[in-house]
Amino acid sequence: MPAASPTPPPPASVAAFAIPALILGAMAMGISPIFVRLTDVGPFASAFWRVGGALPLLLAWALFEARRSGAPLSSIWRIDGAILVAGGLFAGDLLFWHLAILKTSVANATFLATMAPVWVVLGSGLLIGEKVGRGVLAGLALCLLGATFLIGMSWRIRPEHLDGDLYGVITSFFFGCYFLAVRVARRRSSAGKITFLSTLVTSIILLAVALATEPRILPDSVESAASLAGLAFISHAGGQGMLAFALGHLPAAFSALVIFLEAVAAALAGWLFLGEAVSMAQAIGGALILAGIFIARPQRGG
Numbered sequence: 001m002p003a004a005s006p007t008p009p010p011p012a013s014v015a016a017f018a019i020p021a022l023i024l025g026a027m028a029m030g031i032s033p034i035f036v037r038l039t040d041v042g043p044f045a046s047a048f049w050r051v052g053g054a055l056p057l058l059l060a061w062a063l064f065e066a067r068r069s070g071a072p073l074s075s076i077w078r079i080d081g082a083i084l085v086a087g088g089l090f091a092g093d094l095l096f097w098h099l100a101i102l103k104t105s106v107a108n109a110t111f112l113a114t115m116a117p118v119w120v121v122l123g124s125g126l127l128i129g130e131k132v133g134r135g136v137l138a139g140l141a142l143c144l145l146g147a148t149f150l151i152g153m154s155w156r157i158r159p160e161h162l163d164g165d166l167y168g169v170i171t172s173f174f175f176g177c178y179f180l181a182v183r184v185a186r187r188r189s190s191a192g193k194i195t196f197l198s199t200l201v202t203s204i205i206l207l208a209v210a211l212a213t214e215p216r217i218l219p220d221s222v223e224s225a226a227s228l229a230g231l232a233f234i235s236h237a238g239g240q241g242m243l244a245f246a247l248g249h250l251p252a253a254f255s256a257l258v259i260f261l262e263a264v265a266a267a268l269a270g271w272l273f274l275g276e277a278v279s280m281a282q283a284i285g286g287a288l289i290l291a292g293i294f295i296a297r298p299q300r301g302g
Contacts, residue, residue: 018249019297025242026258030265032235038227043098045217046228048206050094051199053232058199061192061241069190079197082185086178086194087201090240093174094202095209096167104164112168114147114263119176120256128180132253139296140253143260143289150263150285179247179256186248195244199236254296260289 039046062076100109124130185194210217219225264286271278
């Protein structure tokens with residue numbers, strides 16, 4: 001992904017929503033394990049429905065954006081390299097995430113997946129021409145420490161889990177690179193178009209995998225179908241959509257730190273909906289993550 005010249009600053013009235021959208025998007029993505037747990041289809045089938053089920057809503061969003069901007073409706077089907085790469089990377093992210101869950105503990109998979117911001121920080125300067133400041137590096141260190149308290153305390157090294165742990169690391173790499181690809185795509189295209197087209201690419205890949213590996217892909221109950229709808233509309237259309245919007249206005253490295261809020265959201269959702277207690281270590285971890293994001297936030301006029 002070659003570096004591109006910086007885009008003009010967005011209108012303040014629009015950019016003001018970028019950080020709130022980023023936070024809400026991370027929270028929406030963070031509760032996805034709750035929806036997955038309540039479905040009765042296999043892991044790859046649920047991964048497909050997460051993206052495939054969101055396509056009608058995302059298409060409506062892309063059409064709305066095109067009409068509002070005066071662009072021809074046919075323009076939403078013009079896919080560039082960054083969008084195509086983003087769709088492929090997100091498919092890889094979901095595939096290896098589910099493999100990690102199957103092959104190692106949830107704690108190991110989650111902890112290793114939260115390493116994605118490390119790849120974003122490394123790639124921001126090397127691949128997309130965005131300098132990473134000391135505030136972001138300090139924030140990353142605090143967020144990593146917080147993640148250790150939040151979920152890393154449950155992390156265990158076991159020989160039988162090594163392949164699953166490797167899948168967790170690969171998951172973080174794919175998601176980190178997905179961040180960078182969307183950031184580059186947002187220099188040229190709208191959030192709705194990017195989210196729709198990249199999701200279409202992801203859906204095609206995941207449908208092929210699900211059909212090849214799962215005994216069935218359709219849910220057997222209304223409750224399972226409702227969970228898949230929540231996964232599609234809230235975690236994907238809402239989460240990824242708000243992420244794509246925010247990446248049009250915020251640096252990739254800072255935005256990636258908000259990924260850590262997914263772990264906070266997962267802990268809170270487990271407490272609210274599944275009765276899972278929040279320990280003191282988890283509370284400390286959540287506080288450290290919030291502090292890291294605060295320290296790394298973009299400075300006005302900077």
